[in-house]
Amino acid sequence: MDVCYSSQEAKPNEPTTHGIQNDSVWSNNGDSNSIWMAMSIKVNGIWGNWSIVKIKGERGNDGTSIKIVGVYNDSVTPNLSVDNLLNVSNVDNSEIVWTKTPHTK
Structure with a gap:
């Protein structure tokens, strides 16, 4: 080659x-x-x-949204926002989804 x-x-x-x-x-x-x-x-x-x-x-252009999928092991869903987790405040459309089962492709 x-x-x-x-x-x-x-x-x-x-x-x-x-x-x-x-x-x-x-x-x-x-x-x-x-x-x-x-x-x-x-x-x-x-x-x-x-x-x-x-x-x-x-x-490319900076993004305007973020979606985070987190996995937890306790019986209580963690209470975190994107702002608290990533220390960002300029994200217009943010979402955190918590699950007990990891996502697989």
């Missing part, structure tokens, strides 16, 4: 070679500035097509 990285803002073209990448677009070493990663797999001595994926996310 060959992997290389790019910090170019726009999606770059595929690398032009395998092995050492040392051009203005692709590098063999990723770092905190890397935005794109290209991967190619060699099967039976033949390199496959490059697959380019974006590896750096973009900052």
